[in-house]
Amino acid sequence: MIKSIVLSGFKSFLENYIEFGNLTLLTGLNSSGKSSIIQSLLMLEKAYYEKNNILLENHGNVKELKNPNQQGSISFTIEDSNTRNIIEIDDNDNYKLIGEKIIDFPQILYISANRFGPTSIIPIYNNSSIKNKVGKNGENLIQFIDFYADYILNESLRHSNAEGNTLLFNIKAWLSIISPNVKFDYKLDNRSDSSYTLFNNHRSTNVGFGLSYSLSVIATLLIGSLLKNCLIIIENPEAHLHPRGQAELARLISLCANLDNQIIIETHSDHIFDNIRICSKEFPDFYDKVRLHWLELNEFNNTKISSPNLDKDGKLDNWPTGLFDQFEINASKLF
Numbered sequence: 001m002i003k004s005i006v007l008s009g010f011k012s013f014l015e016n017y018i019e020f021g022n023l024t025l026l027t028g029l030n031s032s033g034k035s036s037i038i039q040s041l042l043m044l045e046k047a048y049y050e051k052n053n054i055l056l057e058n059h060g061n062v063k064e065l066k067n068p069n070q071q072g073s074i075s076f077t078i079e080d081s082n083t084r085n086i087i088e089i090d091d092n093d094n095y096k097l098i099g100e101k102i103i104d105f106p107q108i109l110y111i112s113a114n115r116f117g118p119t120s121i122i123p124i125y126n127n128s129s130i131k132n133k134v135g136k137n138g139e140n141l142i143q144f145i146d147f148y149a150d151y152i153l154n155e156s157l158r159h160s161n162a163e164g165n166t167l168l169f170n171i172k173a174w175l176s177i178i179s180p181n182v183k184f185d186y187k188l189d190n191r192s193d194s195s196y197t198l199f200n201n202h203r204s205t206n207v208g209f210g211l212s213y214s215l216s217v218i219a220t221l222l223i224g225s226l227l228k229n230c231l232i233i234i235e236n237p238e239a240h241l242h243p244r245g246q247a248e249l250a251r252l253i254s255l256c257a258n259l260d261n262q263i264i265i266e267t268h269s270d271h272i273f274d275n276i277r278i279c280s281k282e283f284p285d286f287y288d289k290v291r292l293h294w295l296e297l298n299e300f301n302n303t304k305i306s307s308p309n310l311d312k313d314g315k316l317d318n319w320p321t322g323l324f325d326q327f328e329i330n331a332s333k334l335f
Helices: 034-049 141-148 167-175 209-224 243-258 270-282 326-334
Strands: 004-010 013-019 023-028 074-079 084-089 095-098 107-111 184-189 194-199 230-235 262-266 290-297 303-306
Touching (some): 013 303, 023 243, 034 074, 034 095, 034 230, 141 184, 167 209, 194 209, 209 230, 243 270
Parallel strands (some): 023 290, 230 262
Antiparallel strands (some): 004 013, 004 074
């Protein structure tokens, strides 16, 4: 499990320490650095596993990624429970990994904000090395689900309305929090490397956005609970969901994290935030597994991070200005 990372000279980060828990919430103003933290982790995964190129596609070279106030190289300092590594990237896009022992970097399951909504076709992978993985936009999602469909879930993740204890039954049941009584099915066609979903026997393009957007989130959370040394990263899990759906999804996220999985969520949802606080009160010692980071830019356009702590009652030890306070601001103007 990743314990922390220090970002030096990377984009808006001049020198910032970010601590991770079983569940880490990244929130804050737009363009304040939340997605950049996620990008740094994806770059680290490439460094540990691909070992030839640390840069991400469509994000440019090091000169584009370097903080204009940084004099030296970009560096990432990463720690797990007993090891620390430093990765330095020079201005020629070359990098080196420094450390007496190499961290056992986790497999990342990443679901981006650009994930598929309603679509007629979801592509599947036929490459054996990635056949049982999911793409950041939901590519291969159906084959991913199909591979793990009959795996038995931990009892705490089984939905009360599920017809069985295996993955597919519970994906169907958790989808019912989005649309009550919905019936989910799918079809795979390996000859055309494609798949599609059905909701109440209708193609996804004929039902609401919420079901399609949340399918990859729910499936990835549940499948991630079956894997060892896995890091789940989800951007905006609340997208296109009504408040009750967001609240129930926050509960599922918390249940998965409470099993000692590691999850990072980027969110703008006060419903996600508040219901994770509720779970921190309801689940014994869960509050100590949660890390919260509020990001904003200072006058030099460098990221400033505030990291309030949760207590056993779901309360924060300090409340940064701007942190999910708009409801109170609006209410004060109405009443």
